[in-house]
Amino acid sequence: MNPAAETPKSPDLSLALLTDLYQLTMACAYWKSGTADKEAAFHLCFRAAPFQSGFTIACGLAQAIDYIRNFHFDSSDLAYLATIVGRDRQPLFDHRFLEYLGNLKFICDVDAMPEGTVVFPHEPLLRVQGPILQGQLLETPLLNFINFQTLIATKAARISLAARGEPVIEFGLRRAQGVDGALTASRAAYVGGCSGTSNVLAGKRFGIPVAGTHAHSWVLSFESELKAFAAYAEALPNNCIFLVDTYDSLEGVRHAIEIGKQLREHGYEFMGIRLDSGDLAFLSVKARKLLDDAGFPNAAILGSNDLDEHIIESLKTQGAMINVWGVGTRLVTAYDQPALGGVYKLSAIRNPGGQWEPKLKLSEQAAKITNPGILQVRRFRSGNEFIGDAIYDLELGLPLAPTIVDPLDPTRRKHFALETPHEDLLVPIFRGGHLIYACPSLEDARRRTQEQLAMLHSGLKRAVNPHQYPAGLELGLDKLKTSLILKARGEPGH
Numbered sequence: 001m002n003p004a005a006e007t008p009k010s011p012d013l014s015l016a017l018l019t020d021l022y023q024l025t026m027a028c029a030y031w032k033s034g035t036a037d038k039e040a041a042f043h044l045c046f047r048a049a050p051f052q053s054g055f056t057i058a059c060g061l062a063q064a065i066d067y068i069r070n071f072h073f074d075s076s077d078l079a080y081l082a083t084i085v086g087r088d089r090q091p092l093f094d095h096r097f098l099e100y101l102g103n104l105k106f107i108c109d110v111d112a113m114p115e116g117t118v119v120f121p122h123e124p125l126l127r128v129q130g131p132i133l134q135g136q137l138l139e140t141p142l143l144n145f146i147n148f149q150t151l152i153a154t155k156a157a158r159i160s161l162a163a164r165g166e167p168v169i170e171f172g173l174r175r176a177q178g179v180d181g182a183l184t185a186s187r188a189a190y191v192g193g194c195s196g197t198s199n200v201l202a203g204k205r206f207g208i209p210v211a212g213t214h215a216h217s218w219v220l221s222f223e224s225e226l227k228a229f230a231a232y233a234e235a236l237p238n239n240c241i242f243l244v245d246t247y248d249s250l251e252g253v254r255h256a257i258e259i260g261k262q263l264r265e266h267g268y269e270f271m272g273i274r275l276d277s278g279d280l281a282f283l284s285v286k287a288r289k290l291l292d293d294a295g296f297p298n299a300a301i302l303g304s305n306d307l308d309e310h311i312i313e314s315l316k317t318q319g320a321m322i323n324v325w326g327v328g329t330r331l332v333t334a335y336d337q338p339a340l341g342g343v344y345k346l347s348a349i350r351n352p353g354g355q356w357e358p359k360l361k362l363s364e365q366a367a368k369i370t371n372p373g374i375l376q377v378r379r380f381r382s383g384n385e386f387i388g389d390a391i392y393d394l395e396l397g398l399p400l401a402p403t404i405v406d407p408l409d410p411t412r413r414k415h416f417a418l419e420t421p422h423e424d425l426l427v428p429i430f431r432g433g434h435l436i437y438a439c440p441s442l443e444d445a446r447r448r449t450q451e452q453l454a455m456l457h458s459g460l461k462r463a464v465n466p467h468q469y470p471a472g473l474e475l476g477l478d479k480l481k482t483s484l485i486l487k488a489r490g491e492p493g494h
Contacts, residue, residue: 014070014072014073014074014076014077015067015070015071015141016071016072016073016074016077016137017073017077017080017081018067018140018141018144019137019139019140019141020140021084023136023137023139023140024081024093024137025092026136027101027133027136027137028092028093028094028097030132030133030136031097031100031133032094032097035132036131036132036133037131037132037133037352038131038132038349038350038351038352039129039130039131039132039349039350039351039352040129040130040131040132040135040136040346040348040349040350041127041128041129041135041346041347041348041349041356041373041374041375042127042128042129042135042136042138042139042344042345042346042347043124043126043127043128043344043345043347043371043375044124044125044126044127044142044143044146044342044343044344045121045122045123045124045125045342045343045345045371046121046122046125046147046150046340046341046342046343047121047122047341047343047367047368048121048341048367049120049121049154050151050154050155050334050337050340050341051154051155051158051334051336051337052464052465052466053154053158053466054456054459054460054461054462054466054467054468054469055118055119055120055154055157055453055456055460055461055466055469056118056119056120056121056150056154057116057117057118057119057150057153057154057156057157057191057192057449057452058113058114058115058116058117058118058119058125058146058150058153059115059116059146059149059150059152059153059188059191059192059445060115060145060146060147060148060149060150060184060188061112061113061114061115061126061145061146061429061439062115062439062442062445063145063149063184064112064126064141064142064145064146065429065435065437065439067141067142067145068106068110068138068430068435069435071106072104073101073102073104075102077101078098078101078102081093081098081101082095082098104134105433106134106430106433107130107131107134107432107433108128108129108130108131108134108135108138108430108432108433109128109129109130109428109430109431109432110126110127110128110129110428110429110430111126111127111376111426111427111428111429112125112126112127112426112427112429113125113126113377113425113426113427114427114440114445114448115153115191115440115445115448116153116191116444116445116446116447116448116449116451116452117425117448117452118386118449118452118453118455118456119150119425120389120469120471121407121471122371122391122407122471122473123377123389123391123425123471124375124376124377124391124426125146125150125342126142126146126426127374127375127376127426128142129374130433132346132349135346138344139344142344143342143343143344146342147339147340147341147342148181148184148185148188148340149184149187149188149191150188150340150342151188151334151337151338151339151340152184152185152188152189152192152331152332152334153188153189153191153192153449154192155189155192155308155309155330155331155334156168156170156188156189156190156191156192156193156194156331157192157193157449157453158309158463159192159193159194159307159308159309159312159325159327159331160192160193160194161193161309161453161461161463162309162310162312162313162316162463163312163325164316166322166323166324166325167195167196167323167324167325168193168194168195168324168325168326168327169194169195169196169197169198169211169302169324169325169326169327170185170186170189170190170194170196170197170198170199170327170328170331170332171197171198171304171326171327171328172185172186172189172198172199172327172328172329172331172332172333173186173197173198173199173202173328173332174328175328175329175332175333176332176333177333181332182199182202182332183199183201183202183205183206185331185332186199186202186206186208186332187202187206187208187442189331189332190206190208190442190446191442191445191446191449192446192449193446193449193450194327194331195209195211196208196209196210196211197209197210197211198210198211198212198326198328206442207442207443208442213241213242213243213274213302214232214242214243215243216243216246218232218243219243219246219247220246225246225247225251225252225255226255226258226259229242229255229256229258229259230259230262233259233262233263233268233270237263237266237268238268239271240259240260240263240268240270240271241270241271241272241273241274241300241302242255242256242259242270242272242273242274243273243274243276244256244273244274244275244287245274245275245276245277245278245283249275249277249278249283249287250283250286250287250290252273253273253286253287253290253291254290256270256273257290257291257294257296260294260296260299261294269298269299270296270299271299271300272291272299272300272301272302272324273287273291273299273300273301273302274301274302274303274304274326275287275301275302275303275304275305275322276303276304276305277305280303280305280315280320280322281315281318281319281320284301284303284315284320284321284322285319285320285321287301287321288301288321300323300324301321301322301323301324302322302324302325302326303315303320303322303324303325303326304325304326304327304328306328306329306330307325307326307327307330308327308330308331308335308336309463310463310464312325312327313463343370345361345370346359346361347359347360347370347371347372347373347374347375348372348373348374348395356373356374356395358372358373358393358395358480358484359372360372360481360484360485360488362485362488362489366407366408367407367408369481369485371391371407371473371477371481372393372477372480372481372484373393373394373395373396373477373480374393374394374395375391375392375393375394375426376391376392376393376394376424376425376426377389377390377391377392377424377425377426377471378390378392378398378402378422378423378424378425379422379423379424379425380416380420380421380422381420381421381422381455382420382421384454384455385455385456385457386455386456386469387416387420387470388404388414388416388469388470388471388472389404389425389469389470389471389472390402390404390416390472390473390474391404391471391472391473391474391477392473392474392476392477393474393476393477393480396474396476396477396480397476398474399474399475399476400418400419401415401416401417401418401420402415402416402474402475403415403416403474403475404416404470404471404472404473404474404475405472405473405474405475405478406470406472407472407473407478410478412472413472413475414470414472456469
């Protein structure tokens with residue numbers, strides 16, 4: 001697959017205005033106040049795993065890279081910004097600021113977790129360091145790219161785990177939120193573990209295998225189901241999966257078998273049947289017996305009909321004989337939780353060449369108090385299993401035998417012994433605005449997801465009430481955070 005085909009590119013289209021207005025008003029204020037070049041560090045993270053999952057799959061970095069690499073304000077962007085007015089009906093933006101934007105060159109450093117990495121709450125998926133104005137302008141687009149794709153990749157991984165290694169085909173195009181929602185969902189679902197998609201444009205753009213059957217309308221357009229199957233087999237003898245539930249599902253299986261025998265006489269094997277309604281567990285068991293008795297033990301049974309990880313697990317428990325899963329609406333819309341809730345927060349600031357000053361945002365809710373510093377995540381493992389993650393500040397460093405503290409419960413701690421095998425998860429992407437990262441192919445990102453999931457304890461992969469993975473603040477960072485909280489609240493001695 002050609003990696004360059006992964007992200008659709010339109011050289012004539014600037015996406016610089018894919019942002020919230022307040023990012024531009026803040027940028028203007030930084031410029032006017034003379035603080036635009038003050039250095040800052042921003043981190044993108046999420047506070048709670050989606051779907052009450054025991055893990056989350058990082059996704060969307062490739063699109064973020066493409067956006068940053070092509071970041072610029074073109075003449076039409078500037079012309080539009082010049083039309084925006086304030087409450088006094090006068091131009092909101094000074095024309096000199098618009099000239100500044102027109103000449104802006106991205107010079108930030110960016111570090112991020114590769115796509116397909118297993119991640120956990122409060123861990124930074126991405127870090128931006130550089131002029132505060134530039135880092136601020138990246139907030140909204142980065143959240144847009146990474147929040148949604150991480151959400152869908154996680155849902156796809158959960159569904160694929162429920163399918164226990166059997167193929168999952170993403171069928172969600174017709175129910176997705178618009179064109180871009182459909183395309184990015186197809187891509188993220190593939191990273192998360194789906195085997196293919198029905199979305200042909202996603203197949204073209206991203207190199208994802210495409211798959212499909214036929215609709216009920218095909219059957220209804222003929223005098224009988226048998227004639228519909230026969231005509232379809234004649235047209236596409238090498239791609240026959242028959243949708244059997246237009247009238248009577250088990251009679252439909254018998255008709256599929258009859259046409260399957262005719263295909264075999266002409267040197268073809270029919271691929272299988274699709275069940276899209278009714279009692280999928282009962283019907284699939286009956287269908288399997290009919291297919292096996294007729295000499296088609298390799299014919300697949302594809303199940304669809306508003307499936308998700310919970311329904312698939314239930315069908316498995318009931319002994320369903322489905323071995324290919326078509327999942328649409330509940331996957332591409334993240335039906336039970338339609339947003340990840342990722343945030344992008346300032347965590348440190350300094351004057352050029354000066355010392356970093358850690359920053360945090362207070363809240364009455366402990367989960368919303370941000371982590372200060374220039375953050376990195378170190379993952380520890382024992383054998384072939386991940387055993388814990390330490391979020392640490394690069395300025396403070398990390399002890400050789402660190403202790404981590406749960407961000408929401410300081411009494412929960414975990415110690416890692418000296419020389420425990422580990423790796424740092426945030427890798428360099430941009431340096432001084434120059435891309436230095438070789439973006440993996442989509443296949444590599446998908447493979448990384450599988451490898452990462454294989455390193456998780458099985459209890460973390462349960463669809464319901466999963467085990468909690470130990471991911472926390474390194475003890476020194478936790479002490480720094482506590483000190484800054486007390487100081488911000490005006491506690492004596494701080």
